[in-house]
Amino acid sequence: MSRFRVDEGLLWSLRGVAFLAGTIVVFVVAFVGWEASAALRSVGLSRFVTDPSWYPSEGLYSVLPMLVGTVLVTAGAVLTATPLGIMAAIFCNHYAPAFVARPYRRMIELMSxxxxxxxxxxxxxxLVPLIAQVEPPGTSLLAGIMILTVMILPTVTLFADSSIGRVSEEYTRGAAALGLTRWATVCHVVLPAARPGIVAGVFLATARAxxxxxxxxxxxxxVVKTPGSLFDPVRxxxxxxxxxxxYAMGxxxxxxxxxxxVLFLLIVALVWGAELAGEGRARG
Amino acid sequence: MDSLARSQRGEKLAQVVMWSSAALVSAVFLWMLSDLVTNGLGRVSWEFLTSSPSDSGRAGGIGPIVVSTLLIVSVAMVVAIPIGVGTAVYLAEFTSTESLLGRLVRRSLDVLAGVPSIVFGLFGSAFFCKTLGLGFSILSGGLTLACMVLPILIRSVEVGFREIPDHYRLSAAALGLSRTSTLLHLLLPAAAPGLAVGLVLGIGRAAAETAALIFTSGYVDRTPESVLDSGRALSVHIFDLSMNVPGGTPNAYAAALVLLGLLLLINGAASGLAHRWLGRNIATL
Known part of the structure; x- marks a missing residue:
């Protein structure tokens, strides 16, 4: 293909490097899977949910309390961060004057x-001492939800912001010409048009959480226990x-x-979901 | 007339809600920042940055921990840069978006970017520490982080290459330059902004990491003598002081402020560079 010998060499070494970069994820799955296979053989997958509790020293391996913990913390954080993040993005694009929107955006980027x-x-x-004043011990599901909300807020906001920013100006001008208020324009014109990008951002934020x-x-x-209230500790x-x-052995x-x-598979599914949602954006 | 009044009221309400939600988010950010500054700044000094920790970190400074952190990040970048830049060059210059290898590599990097850091930690401990026999060491930690920063590094560098206008390549071809010298003398310098952004983002990501390092580079807080020694990263130090050392909070504040300052600087630089040179937002996602 090329007249130059040196180009052939370069092409092949770049192919090699790219191949290496591409195989890292295979290595990750292979090694984590290999280490996991011993327990999958001797304990079996079903006992991870049917055992009465998580006491590895006594051979009990139920991950249910931890799974519930992960689901509750994540759900709480995503449900709080999604409206806040979308509002922050609408604020940047349609409510704030430019001299407020720019530093606000920069601040969200720094937060991420x-x-x-x-x-x-x-x-x-x-946060924990504040929560402990309401109900001890303070380290709790609630504290986890609050911190995670702050952590994933930038992901939701930045995705929603770029997606809302891409909504064609023709739409908003058309809405203004029809006499719609700013809020009605945002609700009925901008948000539906920006939805694919916003959904992709929420998927990625969930994965992050x-x-x-x-x-x-x-x-x-x-604490390894299914929490009974927002103030209970979770793992x-x-x-x-x-x-x-x-210290774990064997x-x-x-x-x-x-x-x-399991975490890896969950997150791959979410990243894939985000990609599917984002494809809607490419078409729309 | 009623509906007009109602929609005006709704508009007012929406405005209030928007401004107060923005105020809430800013307030949380400023609260955190001011809390860390007021409680940490008093302890941060040259002395603190260079002296050794004593009494499990309650007293003394973070000198050896800074050295370990720099070593871990350097190992990660030294390994990640050649692989990352090579892959980005391949993806941007030497393959079409439809080619099989290109598609597979891109897809696998997307998945890699989503892998949680704790899973990288498990992988590093199984592969680098155990299978390759590197044990708890700065090398293990750095290599684990290299895998972690690759996707973001490749993405930024690739953007840098794609920003180069096609007439560069066409003119070089017309002059009879080989693609290798086109790359070395023309494209690499022109893609420098993307390289710089990728580098800074990668360093930021590596310096912020904790979970992947706990069981790869370990907890030892002495100054490492080689990259085969275990070394404690700054982030691990903050975690250990606040969770495992009663009375470690004051020094944890100072260490957290140092790490936060470092990262705000790094990420500020990255996003400034990206806005200015690439005219787009790669973001620190």
């Missing part, structure tokens, strides 16, 4: 870059791995890799 351990630390030293480890580990209290699947990997260690594999 703050490390999770800093969010977790701040939650632990500020499920995978988040440090912040929930630091503020949730980590999530991710926190469970972080807490027990240090089947216990392998069981932690099983939960890691």
């Amino acid at each position: 870059g703050i490390p999770s351990v800093v969010y977790g630390f701040w939650g632990l030293v500020t 499920i995978g988040e480890t440090m912040a929930v580990l630091m503020v949730c209290g980590n 999530t699947l991710t926190a469970n791995i972080a807490l027990e990997m240090a 089947d216990h260690r392998s069981a932690l890799f099983v939960t890691g594999l």
Whole structure:
């Protein structure tokens, strides 16, 4: 294809490097899967949900309490962050004057870059004592939901913002010409047009919430028990791995890799969902 | 007339709700920032940044931890940059969007970008620490982070290459340059903004990471003698001080402020560069 020998060499080495980058994810699945296979063989998948509790030292491996913890923390955070994030994006595009919208956007971007351990630390030293005044111990499902909300808010906002920003000006001008109020324009014209991008952002935010480890580990209290109220401590699947990997051996260690594999599959499904939702945007 | 009055009331209400939600979000951000600054700033000094921690970190500074953090991030970037830039060049310059390898690589990088950091930690501990026998070491941690930052690095560098107008390539071809020298002398310098943004974003991502490092690079808070020693990253130090060391909170505040300042600087630079040079928002997502 090329007259130059050196180009052939370059092409093949670039292909090699790209192939290597592409196989990393295969390696991740293979090694986590390999480590998980021991527990899948000796414990079996069904006992991860049918065992009475999670006591690895006594051979009990029910992950249900942690699964419930993950689902509750994630659901709470996504349900709070979605309206807030969409409102923040509408604010930037249709309500705020430019000199407010620009710094506001920049602030949201900066928020998305703050490390999770800093969010977790701040939650632990500020939010947890506040919640403890209402009802001890303070480390709770509620604290986890609040911190995760702040953490995934930028993801929802930035996706909604770029999606709303792309809605054609013809639409909003047309709405204005029809005498619609700003709010009616936003509700009935802008949001429906921007929906695919917003949904993709919410999917990715959900994935981020499920995978988040440090912040929930630091503020949730980590008791292995299905919570009865917002003020009860919970342990999530991710926190469970972080807490027990240090000393886990044998089947216990392998069981932690099983939960890691489950997290991985959940998140791949969500990223895929986000992509499908985003494709609507490309067509629309 | 009633409906007109109602829609005007609705408009007012919407305005109030929008402004107050924005105020709420800003208030949370400023609350966090001011809390960390007021409680941490008093302790941050040159002394704190360079001296060794003592009494499990309650006293002393974060000198060895800063060294370990820099080493871990350097290992990650040294490994990730050649692979990342090579892959980005391949995707942007040497393959069409329809080619099989290109599509597979892109798809697999999208999945990799979504993998949660704790799963990277599991992978690193199984592959680098156990299978390759590197144990708890800065090398294991850095290699794990290299895998983690690859997707964001590749995406930014690829954008940098795609921003280069086609007449660069056409003129080079017309002059009879090989594609290799076109790449080295023309395209790489022209793609420098994308490279810079990718690099800064990757460093930011690596420096912020905690969960993937706990069981790959470990907890040892001495100054590492080589990359095969275990070393504690700044983020792990904050986690350990606030969770496992009673009375560690004051120093955790200072360490958190250092990490936060570092990351606001890094990410601010990345988004500034992206807005200015690439004219678009790659964002720190």
